[in-house]
Amino acid sequence: MRxxxxxxxxxGAGQCVxxxxxxxxxxxxxxxxxxxxAPASELHAAVREAACVCPGAAIRxxxxx
Amino acid sequence: xxxxSSEQVLDYPFRAPGPLEPAEEWAKLRAGCPVAHIRLxxxxxxxxxxxxxxxxxxxxxxxxxxxLAQEGAARIATNESGTVFENEAAASLVDGHQRWRRLLNxxxxxxRVSAMQPRIEAMTEQLIDDMTRQGSPADLLGAxxxxxxxxxxxxxxxMPGVDRDKLAYWSNTMLSVSHYxxxxxxxxxxxxxxxxxxxxxxxxxxxxxxxLSELILAVDEGQHLTERELMMIGQGVLVAGHETTSNMIxxxxxxxxxxxxRWEQLVADPSLVRVAVEEVLRFDANAGxxxxxxxxxDVEVGGxxxxxxxTVICSMAAANRDDQAYERADAMDLRRSPNPHLTFGAGPHxxxxxxxxxxxxxxxxxxxxxxxxxxxxAVPAGSLARREGLLVGGLEGVPVRW
Ligand code: HEM
Ligand code: SF4
Numbered sequence: 001m002r003x004x005x006x007x008x009x010x011x012g013a014g015q016c017v018x019x020x021x022x023x024x025x026x027x028x029x030x031x032x033x034x035x036x037x038a039p040a041s042e043l044h045a046a047v048r049e050a051a052c053v054c055p056g057a058a059i060r061x062x063x064x065x
Numbered sequence: 066x067x068x069x070s071s072e073q074v075l076d077y078p079f080r081a082p083g084p085l086e087p088a089e090e091w092a093k094l095r096a097g098c099p100v101a102h103i104r105l106x107x108x109x110x111x112x113x114x115x116x117x118x119x120x121x122x123x124x125x126x127x128x129x130x131x132x133l134a135q136e137g138a139a140r141i142a143t144n145e146s147g148t149v150f151e152n153e154a155a156a157s158l159v160d161g162h163q164r165w166r167r168l169l170n171x172x173x174x175x176x177r178v179s180a181m182q183p184r185i186e187a188m189t190e191q192l193i194d195d196m197t198r199q200g201s202p203a204d205l206l207g208a209x210x211x212x213x214x215x216x217x218x219x220x221x222x223x224m225p226g227v228d229r230d231k232l233a234y235w236s237n238t239m240l241s242v243s244h245y246x247x248x249x250x251x252x253x254x255x256x257x258x259x260x261x262x263x264x265x266x267x268x269x270x271x272x273x274x275x276x277l278s279e280l281i282l283a284v285d286e287g288q289h290l291t292e293r294e295l296m297m298i299g300q301g302v303l304v305a306g307h308e309t310t311s312n313m314i315x316x317x318x319x320x321x322x323x324x325x326x327r328w329e330q331l332v333a334d335p336s337l338v339r340v341a342v343e344e345v346l347r348f349d350a351n352a353g354x355x356x357x358x359x360x361x362x363d364v365e366v367g368g369x370x371x372x373x374x375x376t377v378i379c380s381m382a383a384a385n386r387d388d389q390a391y392e393r394a395d396a397m398d399l400r401r402s403p404n405p406h407l408t409f410g411a412g413p414h415x416x417x418x419x420x421x422x423x424x425x426x427x428x429x430x431x432x433x434x435x436x437x438x439x440x441x442x443a444v445p446a447g448s449l450a451r452r453e454g455l456l457v458g459g460l461e462g463v464p465v466r467w
Pocket of ligand 2 (some may be wrong): 005009010011012013014015016017024026030031032053054055056057058059
């Protein structure tokens with residue numbers, strides 16, 4: 001799985017950090033920082049949930065990669 | 066309605082047909098008059114935005130703040146202390162140029178939030194224990210919605226939980242412009258200041274693992290925050306994080322119980338809670354006044370140029386129901402995703418406490434689903450009474466049985 005974040009769309013809600021703290025962090029202004037673009041398989045469920053609850057639709061997943 | 070009819074001035078805020086329903090004006094204005102001229106309770110004039118794209122654009126524009134304590138800005142109400150936007154504490158709360166705003170950033174609170182979740186859950190359990198001990202029926206707003214957010218803020222700032230009733234009173238009084246006299250408001254402000262100064266001194270002497278201790282130790286541009294800045298943070302977090310969240314807990318439960326199918330859907334699948342809370346936040350039609358912005362320069366919105374000096378009111382609740390932005394915007398869909406609603410604002414000024422507010426809402430909902438799956442409204446939804454506040458809309462109570 002490959003994770004792509006779009007900082008333009010990110011509204012700094014921090015939902016991703018709450019759901020998958022190993023994969024996402026936030027800058028001081030709240031904008032998302034991707035910690036791990038190719039997370040291990042045990043994190044995939046959390047990452048899918050983060051992408052789903054992200055209010056800005058700022059997280060894209062490439063499941064094939 | 067077209068731009069030609071800009072002569073027409075509507076009285077604002079609008080009246081809604083029911084406690085959980087949107088004002089009828091919203092849909093009409095979104096369709097035909099996206100830049101509407103309105104008269105505020107003070108008599109001053111302003112412009113109202115109701116479309117998603119326009120509201121988002123203006124809220125996210127870093128050039129404009131909601132500081133109305135500026136010359137030429139419209140006043141919302143006419144009483145002495147003005148609304149929360151006009152009093153000093155609130156004005157400093159929203160002034161992005163202050164040092165303390167940089168320190169109290171979004172991530173600072175968001176990072177503490179996951180660590181706090183188990184405590185928030187324990188507090189919620191305890192409040193529900195107290196409620197069920199008293200027996201059915203009960204007022205869910207008074208039993209859980211109102212006490213929880215103050216308790217959480219106590220914890221965030223490292224204050225003893227036993228002080229939460231005092232803090233609830235001060236916060237209520239400082240925020241409410243209609244329920245208290247000016248003397249009561251001044252007294253509450255002074256008492257809170259005394260209390261909080263003593264609390265800062267105690268934390269300086271003996272720092273703990275809380276946001277306030279962290280802020281005391283933080284250094285910005287080589288300098289520590291002053292007592293006054295710390296005071297502003299305390300007051301700001303209390304005023305911004307208490308009533309908003311309390312009211313939202315009450316409205317969330319009212320919306321979910323008003324249509325039994327919604328509650329049943331969540332009882333059957335509690336994993337929907339996170340996404341459902343976002344839809345609750347989007348769907349709230351009783352969100353209060355909207356956010357004001359004072360234009361310090363000309364700006365183009367919705368194909369029109371708004372001149373500098375205009376006061377603009379952004380209705381997030383109207384924007385959240387714009388069918389240009391959402392499919393079936395007028396239907397509550399507990400699985401809706403993505404859901405980029407504007408309830409916490411947008412862009413650089415957006416709500417600092419949103420991760421905390423979300424966690425409180427998700428926790429209250431999860432615990433109630435687990436503990437009281439038979440929960441229902443004890444009165445018809447249409448007879449719930451709206452609490453009219455200028456800034457944050459709410460309900461007077463949410464009577465339930467189980
Ligand atoms: C459901 C509950 C809440 C709602 C609906 C809400 C909504 C908002 C909105 C709309 C803004 C203004 C954004 C703007 O001007 O563009 C705001 C600002 C703010 N909120 Fe919240 N809020 C909630 C809970 C909280 C909580 C729990 C806290 C504190 C822990 C908090 C702290 C703040 C602060 C400090 C600001 C000022 C931010 C700034 O000026 O940059 N809020 N909130
Ligand atoms: S959840 Fe989405 S919008 Fe929120 S911080 Fe993460 S990426 Fe940004």
